[in-house]
Amino acid sequence: MLALAVAAAAALPLVLQAQDRPSATIVEDSSAFAVSPTNRIVYSVPHMKRVQHVIIERDDVSVADLSGKGKIIVERDKFMPVPPPVTYIVNGLVWAPDGRHIAITMTTISAEGDEKGSDDDDDNNGNPQQNSQRIAMPSNGKKVVALLDDEGHEIKVGGSKTRFIENASNGAWLADGQTAVYLTGIGPYKIVRVRLSDGQSSTLFEDHTFDSVVWDAARNQAFAVSQNLSISGRTALMQLDLIHEGVHEITRLPNFQGQLTVSASGKKVGYFMDGDTIEVRELASPVKFVRVRTGPGKFEFSHDDQRILLKRGPVDKSGSLVWVGLSDNSFVPILHGLEFHDFEITPDGNTVIVMDPGKGILKIYPLR
DSSP: OOOHHHHHHHHHHHHOOBBOOOOOOEEEEOOOEOOOSSSOOOEEEEEEEEEEEEEEEEEEEEEOOTSSOOOEEHHHHHHSSSSSOOOEEEEEEEEETTSSSSEEEEEEEEEOOTTTTTOOOTOOOOHHHHHHHHHHHTTTEEEEEEEEEETTOOOOOOOOOOSSSSOEEEEETTTSSSSEEESSSSSSSSSEEETTTOOOOEEEEGGGSSSSSEGGGGGGGEEEEESSTTTTSEEEEEEETTTOOOOOEEOOOOOEEEEEEEEETTSSSEEEESSEEEEEETTTTOOOOOEEEEEEEEEEEOOOEEEEEESSTTTOOOOEEEETTTTTTHHHHHEGOOSSSSSEOOSSSSSEEEEOTTOOEEEEEBBB
16 A cells, blocks of 8 residues: 555655756736736736826737747826826736736725926926826826727726726626726725727626625636525525526535636636635536635636645745645645745646746746
8 A cells, every 4th residue: 555655655656746947038127917728927017107207007918829929908108198196006907808918907006196297397398198007097196997909008987087997807708809897996896897999887786796806807706715606695605607607506505715716718716715624526426525624825726627736824925836636635836846826727727927036037937
């Protein structure tokens, strides 16, 4: 028995390990990134600028392929000209299922007293387009969603009086490439759907709220955890049809800590049931579950749904990466136990992109 266990452990790294050296590196001080269904990487790069005696942040956004070659699609000073001295910080990037559109969740912050501009601003050239953007910008500290194509062209909501979708977060495109969804509130959340062509929007599911939501946009659905949508009035895991507003209660959840995650296949959903244990439900048989005691971390499913890749430690801190087997509770470290700030597996399951701590350099490792 011991010999079999040793042999199995020795064989696992051949299947699960990443290569020792990255196949490509993106040497940028990135703050957020996401991988498209076609294996392209969109990432943001923060830049600081002094304007009117204040320091503001504005982020470039670039798209690269797995060779690391790419281009800037959002140039900070063209995207948000100065004046006014507006900070915009990219909080999250999400690709559309078609791989040609991007949703950007940002925080925008206007410097106090900048509403009328300043005569001594060296960057003030009286450009009327800049003035119109000053009027359209949200006030201090708002979450907004910007919708773009993969060349960086903004896509406006028909009939909207504002440049971005305001008071919104966690924006995503649905499969038709014409409809977007997003969350409002700071938790619990409401779900809003908007049609870009004419701006027709509606709050879905009769204004019910959700404690956690994860999109499965390729299938025009989401998974959510809620109390007030459950027939029983207890916390339950829901499957939501975002087109027809259908609701299916998958199972009740006696315990839910957070980090709701759906596999690439859409067949499994996982979450932390407490601070140390991940619970995985298969949608075809949700009464059955697998529990793995991992300690805290961020996780994603492997392409075959048989394992999860876990970044150990607090989600917002750096940690080492470990493959965790869902059927055998195996733990297989990868990348020599080095620590990374973030990671994402490509949809085809063949590559992992990691973000180095500190500088935010992105490294691309093929999985063997």
